[in-house]
Amino acid sequence: MSDTRYANLLIDTADRLAEARNGNESWEAIQAVAKRIGATAVNAGGVITLPNSAGLRTGTHPAWMRSSMEDTWLEEYQNAELYRHDPVLRSALRGLPPPSYYDVRAAHSLERTEPQLAPLHDGLLRHDYRFVLAHMWYEKNLGKCIVLGCSTDPRDLFGPGTERAFSTISAMLAMRLQPPDDGVGEASAFGIDWLMPNPQEFDVLCYLARGLNEAEVAERLEISLTEVRRRVRNVAHKMGAETPDQTLALALSRGLLPL
Incomplete structure (x- = not known):
């Protein structure tokens, strides 16, 4: 050539x-x-x-x-x-x-x-x-x-x-190369099984991605700290993550959260 x-x-x-x-x-x-x-x-x-x-x-x-x-x-x-x-x-x-x-x-x-x-x-x-x-x-x-x-x-x-x-x-x-704009595409294919967060869980993830801790997220959303942690656990389970850090990392890499 x-x-x-x-x-x-x-x-x-x-x-x-x-x-x-x-x-x-x-x-x-x-x-x-x-x-x-x-x-x-x-x-x-x-x-x-x-x-x-x-x-x-x-x-x-x-x-x-x-x-x-x-x-x-x-x-x-x-x-x-x-x-x-x-x-x-x-x-x-x-x-x-x-x-x-x-x-x-x-x-x-x-x-x-x-x-x-x-x-x-x-x-x-x-x-x-x-x-x-x-x-x-x-x-x-x-x-x-x-x-x-x-x-x-x-x-x-x-x-x-x-x-x-x-x-x-x-x-x-x-x-x-970027993830699908809708965050889904063929994301659930080939053994990758995960569910989208609901709006309430999405709100928590967005604030965590901005650097707020769970207590600050609770104050911003006017909900209890227990509720924040419940939402984090729920979305972690949906996305196949084990920790809040993993959950946030996966959400960002899958294009679910604005950078």
């Missing part, structure tokens, strides 16, 4: 992403760029490292996901719980770099040691997602993963410079 062609690709990608004014427009731009460089579909998601009750960072939690893959495949992927064995998702949730290049047909050899991969591989091939490229981008405790599904080997697209092009473009896409 010539330096000029590579530079033009980067400039065009930057221009297309810069036109996006919100999260959903960014998602549309990401899909357009992915299509231009040979992908037939895009998966994207956020994973967050959360503090435990002692304030230590322990493990990662899914924040949200989006996908432009075919609905029939997403339904199969969800219903059969194939996400439990997806090597890309599994790596991301462990805080590890996902495989940057995954040849689904060649990966059939892995089924001898991991037979649970067979339904995943079969489904990907049936829907013509024969090759998968993945990139992870970290911003503090939030990791953003971009996964491109391709029907033909993407290494043939741009010659020797293809790997460099995909790495750079994927990083650019991940930097602009």
Whole structure:
């Protein structure tokens, strides 16, 4: 891939992403760029490292996901719980770099040691997602993963410079990736089960996000401290969090609260 062609690709990608004014427009731009460089579909998601009750960072939690893959495949992927064995998702949730290049047909050899991969591989091939490229981008405790599904080997697209092009473009896409503007999207898909806070719980979260403590929130909302803590416990349960800090971190990473 010539330096000029590579530079033009980067400039065009930057221009297309810069036109996006919100999260959903960014998602549309990401899909357009992915299509231009040979992908037939895009998966994207956020994973967050959360503090435990002692304030230590322990493990990662899914924040949200989006996908432009075919609905029939997403339904199969969800219903059969194939996400439990997806090597890309599994790596991301462990805080590890996902495989940057995954040849689904060649990966059939892995089924001898991991037979649970067979339904995943079969489904990907049936829907013509024969090759998968993945990139992870970290911003503090939030990791953003971009996964491109391709029907033909993407290494043939741009010659020797293809790997460099995909790495750079994927990083650019991940930097602009945002959770769905409505805070939901496909957020409850692929094993990520959480409920939206109700208006009363949302009020408490908003004040906590501004830096107020629970007593100050109680005073501001003119409710008891016990009621504030009850609302925090309720929304923590809904969102799959263990502590108030985790609850707030998940709410922010999922785009539920204004920054």
